[in-house]
Amino acid sequence: MDTSNPYAAGDAVAARSPQHFTGEIAGKGRRFGTFLADYALYYLLCGVVAVVVVLALGEQALERNRAYLISIPMFLVYYAGFEGAIGRTPGKLIFGTRVVTHDGRAPSFGQAIGRTLSRFIPFEPFSVLFSTDGEAIGWHDSIARTKVIRAR
Numbered sequence: 001m002d003t004s005n006p007y008a009a010g011d012a013v014a015a016r017s018p019q020h021f022t023g024e025i026a027g028k029g030r031r032f033g034t035f036l037a038d039y040a041l042y043y044l045l046c047g048v049v050a051v052v053v054v055l056a057l058g059e060q061a062l063e064r065n066r067a068y069l070i071s072i073p074m075f076l077v078y079y080a081g082f083e084g085a086i087g088r089t090p091g092k093l094i095f096g097t098r099v100v101t102h103d104g105r106a107p108s109f110g111q112a113i114g115r116t117l118s119r120f121i122p123f124e125p126f127s128v129l130f131s132t133d134g135e136a137i138g139w140h141d142s143i144a145r146t147k148v149i150r151a152r
Helices: 028-057 068-086 090-095 109-118 139-144
Strands: 097-101 146-150
Touching: 028 068, 028 090, 028 097, 028 146, 068 109, 090 097, 097 109, 109 139, 139 146
Parallel strands: none
Antiparallel strands: 097 146
């Protein structure tokens, strides 16, 4: 009589293959729409947080140009958080785009942070607009070794 457990896990190791995303590079118009949507949502989120901070701590919490104490952390959380966790910001979700690495994998949190910090370079938003290689690649894409593809 066989006494082995038929429900026991086998000896084979299941290989976890990373998810690959394929799609064409998102065009400049779609990227610009994503930029506008993300900035509108980011500023809305900053406004909500600012109201909460003022209600909790009083108006002096944001006196003497201290709004950067809210805006910079929120910027990092918004972009690095969304792109690192799901590869998309809400604006990218609206416009049907996704951030991927050059080999089509989801970006790491390190790449998402690199993309986000690269956005602080002066005139960086114009880098997508004036990209010359025919593809909409911005400095934050090339520095982090990522690209934005159409996901729909």
